Structures are given as structure tokens and as C-alpha cells.
Amino acid sequence: MAETEPTGGGDPARTIATLWGRRPMPRRGPKHTLTTPQVVAAAVELADGDQDLATLSMRRVAESLGVGTMSLYTYIASREELVEVMLDHVYAEAVERLGPAGGRDWADGLRRVAEVSWELYLRHPWVLQVFTGRPPLGPHAIAKYERELAVIDGIGLTDVEMDAVITLVHTHVEGVARRRIEADRVVRRTGISDEQWWERVQPLVEEVFDAARFPVAARVGEAAGQAHQAAHNPEHAYAFGLDRLLEGVAALIGTRAT
Amino acid sequence: MAETEPTGGGDPARTIATLWGRRPMPRRGPKHTLTTPQVVAAAVELADGDQDLATLSMRRVAESLGVGTMSLYTYIASREELVEVMLDHVYAEAVERLGPAGGRDWADGLRRVAEVSWELYLRHPWVLQVFTGRPPLGPHAIAKYERELAVIDGIGLTDVEMDAVITLVHTHVEGVARRRIEADRVVRRTGISDEQWWERVQPLVEEVFDAARFPVAARVGEAAGQAHQAAHNPEHAYAFGLDRLLEGVAALIGTRAT
DNA sequence: ACGAGACTTCGTATGCCGTACGGAGAGAAT
DNA sequence: ATTCTCTCCGTACGGCATACGAAGTCTCGT
Numbered sequence: 001m002a003e004t005e006p007t008g009g010g011d012p013a014r015t016i017a018t019l020w021g022r023r024p025m026p027r028r029g030p031k032h033t034l035t036t037p038q039v040v041a042a043a044v045e046l047a048d049g050d051q052d053l054a055t056l057s058m059r060r061v062a063e064s065l066g067v068g069t070m071s072l073y074t075y076i077a078s079r080e081e082l083v084e085v086m087l088d089h090v091y092a093e094a095v096e097r098l099g100p101a102g103g104r105d106w107a108d109g110l111r112r113v114a115e116v117s118w119e120l121y122l123r124h125p126w127v128l129q130v131f132t133g134r135p136p137l138g139p140h141a142i143a144k145y146e147r148e149l150a151v152i153d154g155i156g157l158t159d160v161e162m163d164a165v166i167t168l169v170h171t172h173v174e175g176v177a178r179r180r181i182e183a184d185r186v187v188r189r190t191g192i193s194d195e196q197w198w199e200r201v202q203p204l205v206e207e208v209f210d211a212a213r214f215p216v217a218a219r220v221g222e223a224a225g226q227a228h229q230a231a232h233n234p235e236h237a238y239a240f241g242l243d244r245l246l247e248g249v250a251a252l253i254g255t256r257a258t
Numbered sequence: 259m260a261e262t263e264p265t266g267g268g269d270p271a272r273t274i275a276t277l278w279g280r281r282p283m284p285r286r287g288p289k290h291t292l293t294t295p296q297v298v299a300a301a302v303e304l305a306d307g308d309q310d311l312a313t314l315s316m317r318r319v320a321e322s323l324g325v326g327t328m329s330l331y332t333y334i335a336s337r338e339e340l341v342e343v344m345l346d347h348v349y350a351e352a353v354e355r356l357g358p359a360g361g362r363d364w365a366d367g368l369r370r371v372a373e374v375s376w377e378l379y380l381r382h383p384w385v386l387q388v389f390t391g392r393p394p395l396g397p398h399a400i401a402k403y404e405r406e407l408a409v410i411d412g413i414g415l416t417d418v419e420m421d422a423v424i425t426l427v428h429t430h431v432e433g434v435a436r437r438r439i440e441a442d443r444v445v446r447r448t449g450i451s452d453e454q455w456w457e458r459v460q461p462l463v464e465e466v467f468d469a470a471r472f473p474v475a476a477r478v479g480e481a482a483g484q485a486h487q488a489a490h491n492p493e494h495a496y497a498f499g500l501d502r503l504l505e506g507v508a509a510l511i512g513t514r515a516t
Numbered sequence: 517a518c519g520a521g522a523c524t525t526c527g528t529a530t531g532c533c534g535t536a537c538g539g540a541g542a543g544a545a546t
Numbered sequence: 547a548t549t550c551t552c553t554c555c556g557t558a559c560g561g562c563a564t565a566c567g568a569a570g571t572c573t574c575g576t
Contacts, residue, residue, distance in 0.1 A: 004262035004263075004386075005262075012458055016459065016466070022466065027522085027574080028523055028571095029572060029573080030523065031524085031572075032523095032524075033524085054263075057562065057563080058564080059563090062526095067525080068527080069526075070526050070565095071525050074523090074525075078563080079563065131436070131440040132440070133441060133444025133445075134489070135489045142467065142472055143471075145475045145479070146472040146474055146475040149474040149475055158481075159481030159482065160481055160482055160486075161498075163479075163482040164495060164499075165502075168430075170433075171430055171434055171499060172433070174433055175429035176429055182389040183391060185389075197392060200270055201274065201395065204271055204275070208274070208280065209400070213404075216407040216408050216411050217400055217407055220417045220421050221403075223416075224417065224421040224422075237425050237426070240426065241425075241426045241429060244426060244503060244506030244510065247506040247509040247510070248501070248502030249502055251505040251506075285551085286542090286543065286545075286550070286552055287542065287544080287550095287552025288542040288553050291554080315534080316533085316534065320555095325554080325555085326555040327534090327535090327556095328536095328554070328556080329554050337534065337535090
């Protein structure tokens with residue numbers, strides 16, 4: 001299993017200042033050997049390498065930068081704040097990939113929004129291990145939101161509906177990506193492939209599973225397993241869900257147009 | 259922040275045996291002072307109380323049962339296996355609430371499926387902190403799947419589509435519930451309400467946020483904030499998303515009917 | 517020119533965590 | 547009665563975030 005980590009705990013003022021690079025440089029004292037962005041970049045690199053946030057420790061970040069562990073606390077308030085700033089750091093990639101608004105119809109635009117997030121999660125799986133209790137108000141998070149909204153601006157939705165549609169797309173992509181990533185992670189962690197796992201588990205399940213008690217599950221599980229070559233196929237879930245969802249949005253826009 | 263925990267690491271055979279209560283009772287040695295279900299129930303109670311998996315430690319579970327920490331390992335292989343069995347334990351509630359199949363049309367049925375999961379997550383928020391790398395093959399997980407599928411059986415969808423629709427509903431509910439729960443958690447953890455947080459953060463954001471650079475985000479964020487009395491309204495996201503999603507499924511069924 | 521004081525760096529220590537190991541003693545099988 | 551298997555659990559190890567405070571460095575006011 002993997003567990004999630006909370007954010008939003010530290011002093012909000014300090015975190016926002018850090019996010020926007022507005023922490024005042026002290027006028028006295030020894031020279032800094034590092035900068036906050038350097039610390040954040042080092043942490044992101046480690047997390048990307050491990051594809052995991054649980055193994056990202058302050059000690060390891062400090063080690064990778066060649067400084068003492070406690071020196072990090074000069075640049076960030078806590079591990080929690082570090083993670084929050086790491087998040088905004090990688091959102092910059094999404095902003096760039098979304099590009100400036102215009103040129104597409106809303107459905108293609110939403111597909112692009114979904115795709116950009118999907119790819120971000122695959123590149124930085126640890127992002128999905130972060131629970132942001134409060135909206136992360138970093139510069140790139142806001143820029144990302146702006147470009148996403150621009151895609152569905154002026155097509156007849158109310159402002160509140162626009163926000164809801166973007167949230168809906170994100171909820172879907174996040175959920176599916178989470179399953180995709182966790183499936184990868186378990187294979188890497190255990191060294192057991194899906195096939196090997198199923199080979200080992202199938203006889204035990206057969207001993208215990210009563211197909212008469214679960215007729216529909218038996219039939220559908222079998223069919224889905226055959227079709228996907230696995231218990232779950234995230235790419236299929238991604239595409240299928242996005243299609244349904246866009247049809248639902250189209251229906252909503254239809255009622256507005258009339 | 260909160261981080262997620264992995265499952266699926268231990269010996270799958272042992273875990274499945276534990277899930278189905280099929281671990282052979284030893285023929286020799288002293289009497290057991292506990293049973294596996296007792297350990298699991300105690301752990302669930304602690305996790306429910308904390309609303310958090312991170313603070314659930316083997317030491318605390320043992321303490322609450324009045325035994326030594328290491329004694330727990332007689333009943334479960336590891337903390338990881340414990341969490342997996344805890345999951346199946348609470349799925350029993352969902353099975354009961356879903357009830358036997360029949361009586362509803364598919365859309366009401368899917369709404370009920372969503373509602374049951376939603377309520378489960380609110381009652382046991384720690385469930386959303388678990389990443390199940392492999393499908394959890396416990397008895398109640400399977401029974402739950404069976405009753406969910408029954409809701410959309412025989413309405414013209416293929417078996418693979420049925421699986422995809424159930425997955426889609428779950429992805430949505432899970433994602434929205436996760437945000438709802440994390441919002442609760444951050445308030446409890448920090449003792450700062452949404453209003454207090456916004457009061458403290460707003461002046462800082464205004465100093466740094468350039469409405470000219472983010473015109474759509476400024477407009478929509480304002481409107482959504484007004485409408486929801488918060489940065490995010492999970493109940494609204496839940497209902498809005500589910501409506502879109504069911505319309506998308508209806509469209510799919512429509513193409514099948516013709 | 518120099519001392520005050522602000523600042524960075526980081527060693528040490530505290531209190532958590534999961535769990536490996538092995539000893540003591542219970543109980544069943546022989 | 548002996549042997550062997552099993553439970554219970556004390557102890558110990560290596561990990562974690564971070565509080566605290568000492569030591570050294572640099573700026574600024576005088």
C-alpha cells in the first residue's frame with residue numbers, strides 16, 4: 001500500500017511567501033550556500049527517481065546537496081512546506097504544455113487538459129501522494145487553472161459550471177492515474193508481474209470463490225480480465241471515462257444553447 | 259498534507275487466507291488470547307477515531323487490546339496486511355447498505371452505488387489513504403462488486419462496459435470524497451477554519467496575484483468562491499459530476515438501444 | 517576600526533515508527 | 547516423560563522529523 005501525506009499545515013503566510021519567492025533576504029550573517037529553488041529542485045529529482053514521496057527524507061535531500069540535514073530548515077519551514085513548493089514547481093511543466101489559449105473547440109481543449117495532467121502524473125507520480133487540504137496558491141497552480149478555464153470560456157457555461165467542469169475532468173484523470181501508478185509501483189516494489197501474481201493467486205481464489213454466489217461478478221470479471229489482459233486497465237478507464245464525461249458536458253451545453 | 263500507503267506487498271497467499279479466515283489453526287502450543295478479527299476490529303476503531311491511517315501504529319493497536327506489540331504478528335503478517343484486511347472489513351458495511359439487487363432503474367441504482375461509497379468514505383476516511391496496488395480479493399470486496407454490477411446488468415451494456423461504468427462512478431466518488439475529507443482534516447489538524455484561513459491569506463495573495471495576467475481565473479474563482487462559500491465545495495462537485503457522468507452513460511446506452 | 521548582534525550551519529538528542537530476533541514457558545503429540 | 551511447536555513479548559536496530567543550542571561568519575551602527 002501507499003498512504004497520502006497532508007499539506008497546508010504550516011504558517012500559510014510563510015508558505016505563500018516561499019511559493020512566490022518573496023521571502024526577504026536577510027541583510028546580515030554568513031553567505032547562504034544554497035537557495036530555496038535549489039533545495040526544491042533537488043527534492044523533486046529525488047522524488048522522481050524514487051517515484052515515491054514516502055522515501056523522500058530531509059536527510060536524503062540534504063545528503064544529495066552536500067549539506068547537513070538541519071541546514072535545509074534555513075530555506076524551507078518543514079518537510080510539509082517543501083512538498084507544497086515541490087508541487088508548484090512541477091505545475092510549471094503543465095502550464096508550458098497547455099500553451100496559450102485558443103485554436104481548439106472545447107472538447108478537444110478538455111481532452112488536452114486531461115492529457116497534460118495525465119502526463120504530469122506519469123512523470124511525477126509522487127504528486128498523487130499529496131493531499132492538499134487547502135488550494136495550493138502557488139504561481140504555477142494559478143497559471144495552470146487560468147489556461148484550463150480559458151479552454152471552456154465563452155461556450156455558454158456559467159462561471160460556476162466552468163469551475164465544476166474543470167474539477168470534474170481533474171477528478172477523473174487523477175483517480176485513474178492513481179490506479180495506474182499504484183499498479184506500476186506494486187510491480188516494482190514486489191518484483192512480481194501481474195501475470196505472476198495472478199498465477200499465484202488464482203488457485204487460492206478458486207478454492208474460496210463461489211461463482212454461484214457472485215454470478216455477475218464472475219461473468220463480468222472474466223470478460224474484463226480477458227479484454228484488458230489484466231484485472232484493471234487504466235488506459236481504457238481513462239479513455240472510456242473521458243468520453244462519457246464529455247458527452248455529459250455536451251448535454252449540459254445543449255440545454256444552455258436552446 | 260497526507261501521503262498514501264501501499265498494499266499488496268506481502269505474500270499474496272497468506273493475505274488471501276487471512277482475508278477469508280482460512281488460516282489453519284495450529285494444533286500445538288498455548289491458547290491464543292486473541293483472534294485476527296479482533297485485531298482488525300480494534301485497528302478499524304482506532305483509525306476511525308483518528309480519521310487517519312498515519313497515526314495507526316502497531317504499538318497503539320496492541321495497547322488498545324492490552325497485549326504486547328509483537329503479539330500482533332501472531333495474527334497478521336505485517337501492518338500492510340492489517341490494512342488490507344481492515345479494508346475488506348469495512349466493505350461489509352457497503353455490501354449491507356447496497357442490499358440485494360432489483361427494484362430500481364439503472365440511473366437510480368448508480369446513484370445509490372455512489373451514495374453508499376460516499377458515505378463509507380465519510381465514515382472511514384482512512385480508506386482513501388490506502389493505495390491497493392492489486393485488486394483486493396477479500397470476500398466483501400467481491401460481494402460489493404457483485405451488487406454494484408447487478409444494478410446495471412441487462413440494460414444493453416457489454417460486460418466490459420459494465421465494468422468500466424462501475425469503475426467510472428467509483429473514480430468520481432473517490433476523488434471528490436478525498437478532497438472533502440482532506441478539507442475536514444486540515445481544519446481539524448490546524449484548528450484554522452476556511453474563513454480564518456482565507457482572511458489570513460487574502461491580503462498576501464492580493465499582493466502577489468496579478469488579475470490582469472489571470473483574467474478568467476480571477477472571474478471564475480471569484481464566482482465559484484461566492485457560490486460555494488469556500489474555495490471548493492465537494493458536495494456540489496459530487497452532484498454536478500455524477501449528473502454529467504450519468505448523462506454520458508445514458509448517451510452510451512442510447513447508441514446501444516438503436 | 518571595532519564590537520554588537522543577526523544570521524547560517526549543523527551536531528546532538530528526543531520521541532516516534534515497523535519489525536527481526538530469540539528466550540521463556542504452554543500445551544499437544546509421541 | 548520427552549519432544550516439539552507454538553504464543554507471547556522484551557529488547558534492539560535502523561529509520562524518521564525536527565527542537566535546541568553552540569560555533570562561527572558576516573553586516574551595520576557607532
